[in-house]
Structures are given as C-alpha cells and as structure tokens.
Amino acid sequence: MLDSWASGPTKTAIVDFVERVTTDGPDFVAPEARVAVFDNDGTLWCEKPMYIQLDFLLRRFKEQADADPALRERQPYKAAYTGDLQWLGDTVTKHYQGDDTDLKPLVAAILTAYHEITVDEHASLINAFFADALHPTLGRPYTACGYAPMVQLLRYLEDNGFTTYIVSGGGRDFMRPITGPLYGIPPERVVGSSVGLVYRDGHLYTTSTPEFLDDGPIKPARLWSRIGRRPILAAGNSNGDIEMLQFTEGSSGPSLQLLILHDDADREFDYVAGAEKALELAKTGGWTVASMKNDWTAVFD
Amino acid sequence: MLDSWASGPTKTAIVDFVERVTTDGPDFVAPEARVAVFDNDGTLWCEKPMYIQLDFLLRRFKEQADADPALRERQPYKAAYTGDLQWLGDTVTKHYQGDDTDLKPLVAAILTAYHEITVDEHASLINAFFADALHPTLGRPYTACGYAPMVQLLRYLEDNGFTTYIVSGGGRDFMRPITGPLYGIPPERVVGSSVGLVYRDGHLYTTSTPEFLDDGPIKPARLWSRIGRRPILAAGNSNGDIEMLQFTEGSSGPSLQLLILHDDADREFDYVAGAEKALELAKTGGWTVASMKNDWTAVFD
Incomplete structure (x- = not known):
C-alpha cells in the first residue's frame, strides 16, 4: 500500500x-x-519554483496586459507581460523582510484577476489551465x-x-x-x-x-x-x-x-x-x- | 421507509x-x-414559540443577570431575568417594520454571551442545555x-x-x-x-x-x-x-x-x-x- x-x-x-x-x-x-x-x-x-496558482494568475495578468497596453507598465502585469519574474522574487523577499510595498499591487491584482465571474466559469478556466499547463522546470x-x-x-x-x-x-x-x-x-x-x-x-x-x-x-x-x-x-x-x-x-x-x-x-x-x-x-x-x-x-x- | x-x-x-x-x-x-x-x-x-437557540441564550442572559445586578435593568437581560418575553416579541415585530433600535442590544448580547471560551467548552454548555431542556409548550x-x-x-x-x-x-x-x-x-x-x-x-x-x-x-x-x-x-x-x-x-x-x-x-x-x-x-x-x-x-x- x-x-x-x-x-x-x-x-x-x-x-x-x-x-x-x-x-x-x-x-x-x-x-x-x-x-x-x-x-x-x-x-x-x-x-517550486513558484506556486502553481501563481502561474495560473500570471497567465491571467498577461491576458489582461495583452488587452490593455497601459497595464504593461505596471506591476505585476509588467512581469507577466515581459516574462521577467525577478520582480516577483524580490517582492516575496521584501515581504519576509517586513516591506510590503510591492506586495500590495500584487495582492490587488490577484483579487481582481477573476472578479465578477460565476463560480462555474471560474472552474472552467481552471480546468482549461490544467488541461495543458506544464511545470516550468520538471517538464x-x-x-x-x-x-x-x-x-x-x-x-x-x-x-x-x-x-x-x-x-x-x-x-x-x-x-x-x-x-x-x-x-x-x-x-x-x-x-x-x-x-x-x-x-x-x-x-x-x-x-x-x-x-x-x-x-x-x-x-x-x-x-x-x-x-x-x-x-x-x-x-x-x-x-x-x-x-x-x-x-x-x-x-x-x-x-x-x-x-x-x-x-x-x-x-x-x-x-x-x-x-x-x-x-x-x-x-x-x-x-x-x-x-x-x-x-x-x-x-x- | x-x-x-x-x-x-x-x-x-x-x-x-x-x-x-x-x-x-x-x-x-x-x-x-x-x-x-x-x-x-x-x-x-x-x-415556535421561539428559536431553540434563543432559549439557550436567554438562560445565559439570566445567568449573567444573576451574577451582575446592573444588567437586570438592561434589555435583553431584563427580559431574561424577569421571564417577561414581551420585549423580545416586540423587538422582532419592530425589526420587520424596519426599526432595529431594540435589535442592536439583543445582537450585542448574543455576540458577547459566550465570547472568549474554547469551542470545546462551548460544546459542553450546549450538551448540558440539551440534556434536560424542555420545549415550553409541547412539553x-x-x-x-x-x-x-x-x-x-x-x-x-x-x-x-x-x-x-x-x-x-x-x-x-x-x-x-x-x-x-x-x-x-x-x-x-x-x-x-x-x-x-x-x-x-x-x-x-x-x-x-x-x-x-x-x-x-x-x-x-x-x-x-x-x-x-x-x-x-x-x-x-x-x-x-x-x-x-x-x-x-x-x-x-x-x-x-x-x-x-x-x-x-x-x-x-x-x-x-x-x-x-x-x-x-x-x-x-x-x-x-x-x-x-x-x-x-x-x-x-
């Protein structure tokens, strides 16, 4: 067993x-x-290297930045759009050091990523993500x-x-x-x-x-x-x-x-x-x- | 079946x-x-004639009024202490009429009736209540x-x-x-x-x-x-x-x-x-x- x-x-x-x-x-x-x-x-x-849910959310941020060029200059959308995840790592590091300046826009983006959709639609998006998403390093x-x-x-x-x-x-x-x-x-x-x-x-x-x-x-x-x-x-x-x-x-x-x-x-x-x-x-x-x-x-x- | x-x-x-x-x-x-x-x-x-949980709470209000004479002049403790439940009925009636003046002290009393005890102690009190409490009219x-x-x-x-x-x-x-x-x-x-x-x-x-x-x-x-x-x-x-x-x-x-x-x-x-x-x-x-x-x-x- x-x-x-x-x-x-x-x-x-x-x-x-x-x-x-x-x-x-x-x-x-x-x-x-x-x-x-x-x-x-x-x-x-x-x-590792990041929460799987964060990968799911980053793809959403990228979608949002694709649709709205103004977002591309703002974090965390910029990181998602450019694929440069250094900002995310730094944000977490600073959080553990007691500095949440950068955490706030990240949390706000997370909270608004999927607002005002039904729980059924939300579940469909998650199923679609898992249908083909690969772990970035384990392949x-x-x-x-x-x-x-x-x-x-x-x-x-x-x-x-x-x-x-x-x-x-x-x-x-x-x-x-x-x-x-x-x-x-x-x-x-x-x-x-x-x-x-x-x-x-x-x-x-x-x-x-x-x-x-x-x-x-x-x-x-x-x-x-x-x-x-x-x-x-x-x-x-x-x-x-x-x-x-x-x-x-x-x-x-x-x-x-x-x-x-x-x-x-x-x-x-x-x-x-x-x-x-x-x-x-x-x-x-x-x-x-x-x-x-x-x-x-x-x-x- | x-x-x-x-x-x-x-x-x-x-x-x-x-x-x-x-x-x-x-x-x-x-x-x-x-x-x-x-x-x-x-x-x-x-x-009927009242929520069973309200009976449980009234017994607690009476305990509190027994222990603290000052409470006996304040609702809902007064109602619980004197056993005159008219005030409760009126409070509910007024609530349905859009007047929550009396509801507020009732809600406050409910919320504080059992604060700062463990969930295990709380469960023991409920079991003790149900061990002998009778329905007031069905007997x-x-x-x-x-x-x-x-x-x-x-x-x-x-x-x-x-x-x-x-x-x-x-x-x-x-x-x-x-x-x-x-x-x-x-x-x-x-x-x-x-x-x-x-x-x-x-x-x-x-x-x-x-x-x-x-x-x-x-x-x-x-x-x-x-x-x-x-x-x-x-x-x-x-x-x-x-x-x-x-x-x-x-x-x-x-x-x-x-x-x-x-x-x-x-x-x-x-x-x-x-x-x-x-x-x-x-x-x-x-x-x-x-x-x-x-x-x-x-x-x-």
Missing part, C-alpha cells in the same frame, strides 16, 4: 500510529473522529506534480477509516476542480483561501473582497469551520502549517504530526526557506519528518 | 424525483453530485422536537446515495453537538451562522465578532464554501430559504425544492409569518409544498 515509502522510522511511525488508533485498546479512535488534514503546496504537490504536466507517496498515504488512511481533507493557503476554488483527479479528494473536503462570493439571480459570483487567507493560525479556525472536529493527523511542510500541526496535538488521544522535508534536488527541490521554524519545532515536539530523499522511493507517479 | 409521509402528490413528488436521479436515463445524477441541503429551524425541528425535550418525517427523508436520501447537509441561519457551533443524535448528521455536514474564532496555544476561542449570518442570499454562498457543488435538492420553510431553493433550480439536471408549511395547530404550530414570499414563489415556481397537517402522518417520533 505504502510502497513509495522506504522502510525506516518515518514509515514505521505512520503505520504504528494508524494501527494504534484502529485497534481496540487505550489509543483506539472511533472512525468518525479519524480526521486527517493535509496542506497542499509543498505537501501534496510541488510549490511534466501540473496534473502529474502530485507526490505519489502522499497520494498513497491518503488512500491508506481512508482505507483505515480516516476522512482526509486538504487545508491549504491556496485558493479554495482554485484547488477544487483538480483535487479529485490529482488526489482523489472531492471539493467538499477542500478548505482554502477565498474571496467573498455574492449570490445573484441563481448564480454565485466571485468578488474582489478578500475573505480568508487560510494560513498560519487561520488554518485551525478554517478547518474547524469546515469540520467541527479536531484532527488527529496533520501533514504540512512550512511555517504556515505550524498552528495546524500544533492543533492536532491537543487531541485527547494519540495524534501524528508529519512534516515534509524538501531535500531532494535530484528528483524535486532542495530548500528549507519558509520552513525553518517548523523544522525546529519538529525536533523539540517529536513531530515526524519525512525526507523526500530518504523516505520516498518515488516522488512522482 | 417514508412511512410518516401520507400517500399523495407530495410524497409522490419526492419519490419520483429520487427515482429519476438514481435510475439510468437522461435525469440520472452521479452519486457524488446528489447533494441535498436542509434548513434547520422550522424545517427539521420546531422554531417534550428539545431533543425530541425533530420532525420524524424529515429524519426519514434524510435517511431515504442517504440510502439513495445522496449526501445531506444542514444549511441554517442557526449557529453552526450551537447545532453541531446535537445534529448527530437528532438527525444523524455529523458536525462536518452542518453549515450555519458563526462568530469569528481565534487560535491561541492549541485552542480555538470564540470571539464576539460576527462572521456570517447564514440566511437569505448568504446561504448559497456559505453552502458553496462548504460543499463546492450546487445542490439538487433543498428543503426550507421560510423567506430566508428562498435563495437556497432557487440556487438548486440552476442545476443542469433535475432538482427538487421542498417547502414545509406549518399548518398544524393540533400537533405543532400554524403560521405563515416569515414565509409569505416563499409560499408565493412555490406556487409560481412549481416547488413542492409539504403540509404538516396533510402530508405527515406523524410529526414527532
């Missing part, structure tokens, strides 16, 4: 946990309380950028009575059309960031009003809103997953925290930026760290 | 619809798209105020591959502890109004910040947030359910809209206040109206 996982302490920790909570005894957990939550970017699929379709060991883990958990959810900082309505084909997770089990929706004449329309940025301490609140239960297993890969991982520790019974370590430059990417604090907490908190390089016999299908 | 439903056009409309969408043919709907949404107050359980426990025909309908739909959800103006975290025992609907399938939650040190705390009032046009947006699919069946009983019922009509295939008519003074209550527009739309839109008096052979178990 978990044959993309190498034998070793990580695989053992997962299997032991699942056996304990499914076996009669002090650690048994009723099936309805076997809730497992998974971050998406960097946990279930690639997030494989984005739809093949899910991690095989993690998909196996989802199925293994479900086979053991767990209900699995995605709880991601990515856009809820961006992920939902694709999580079924990619991970076997239906839209109703996907929690993510969102803009407000308005109902009008039988349709739901996107707005440009930010609703939730489902990251950091917002993750436990959003998953609670969705599930109404405290998960007993959480998987993540970055500092934005810390609170979700910690929330599972408050379970009255056993719990498992799984952190994916990107240390495989040959098969995927090698980076810890944005995960430093999570990796530190993993050490002190007894979280299970999965090394892509050592714990996964395959990364992709 | 539906033996609390009398033979007749209403029961036939329900059974015909379910048979059409589950039988191979032009109206067949895949199981994962068989989504059915139910209002709660007045649709699954009694909402039965609130936990026995669910409508037997509707619970049968939930099971009938689930047996036919539907996934059922509650989408209510009532408090999400108020309903969740009780919807399992009452209706067999687990917390993860309950959508409702909410206050913001904040995460701190492993716990989620309630705040007094309103988040969503899940009523009217907000219902389609909230159910989309939760489910990411357009339901093909909706059941409601009031004007606040109109948009949710209409949203199901936009389904590409068949859909069913069910409106519960409270016309049974002997066994429950007889009223149309707050449902006038919905009943009007039912006539013109071909919605199915279930008369409690004529279509239900039993109201409660």
